[in-house]
Amino acid sequence: MGQDAIAPPNGITHIVWDWNGTLLDDNHANLAALNQVCAEFGRAPVELEYWRAVFRRPLLACYEELFGRPLADEEWARLNQTYDRHYSSLLPSCRLADGALQVLTSWTGRGRTQSLLSMAAHRHLEPLITERGLTRHFTRVDGRRHDGAHDSKAEHLVQHLEAQGISPSTVALIGDIDDDARAAREAGAHAVLVATGLMSRARLEATGHPVADSAAEAVAMLGD
Structure with a gap:
């Protein structure tokens, strides 16, 4: 049974992007x-x-x-x-998801910030982002630096935001599985999910969080 629907967030000034299945079509x-x-x-x-x-x-x-x-x-x-x-x-x-580069460029062009947080090992993620010329888009890039007690992104998200001094209330995490929604909720941030990765749309909708069909649509849900 799905949770009560959560309205798309307003007042977002920072996006935390997931990588696999969200920005990367893999x-x-x-x-x-x-x-x-x-x-x-x-x-x-x-x-x-x-x-x-x-x-x-x-x-x-x-x-x-x-x-x-x-x-x-x-x-x-x-x-x-x-x-x-x-x-x-x-x-x-593996290519970037359709429209991903344009979305990253557009968000920065609006004077807002974004970072990248993945559960992929940091030692593998960081050079990959560098090789693809994406580092300039992000204020911080973090992969999994240690194994958490619950194999969830939640504690990693808290640390990711604390390291940047960013208030969770101004943040939207855009990801492709229900653990992204759980992480945002536990950290006090917002979440928009994309049905492009390893979890079906029905399962994403069951979280109650907004679900988009692309990275561009997810950002459009954040409003002006």
Whole structure:
């Protein structure tokens, strides 16, 4: 059952962008990496729409449900290594989401600020943003620098905003899964979700937060 609908926020002066599935169009790379993991663990491959219907954080619980059994620590480590290796091999084929660059440029041109926060490992994320020439758009770029207790973006968002001295009430987090909405709520920020990543529109709408079909539409929901 969905939560009561939350109106699009007003008075937003700072956007915190998610990366995978939001600014980066990488569903095909995620699915290919997932199915390589499935092959190694003796599970039949899955289709994207199935994965969008079941994907969630914490990731360990999600994968244990996918395989129908608990995963030992060494299996979990091997799973992540396999996934990361195959995903990384496909990164060159991943383009920015449609209109993403224009949206980043336009928001800055309106005299407002934006930053990037991803649950991808920081050591992998930072050079990727630099290589794509995107650093200039962001006041700060943070990937996952440590593993949190609950495998959620929430504590990372709090730290991300505190490091910049930004009031959460002026912030909209734009992301593609329900954990982005949860993170914004726990941090005291707002959220707009985009139905372009690893979670279906129906599941995003169930959070009660506004849902857009693109990054550009998400920003348009923030008003003037």
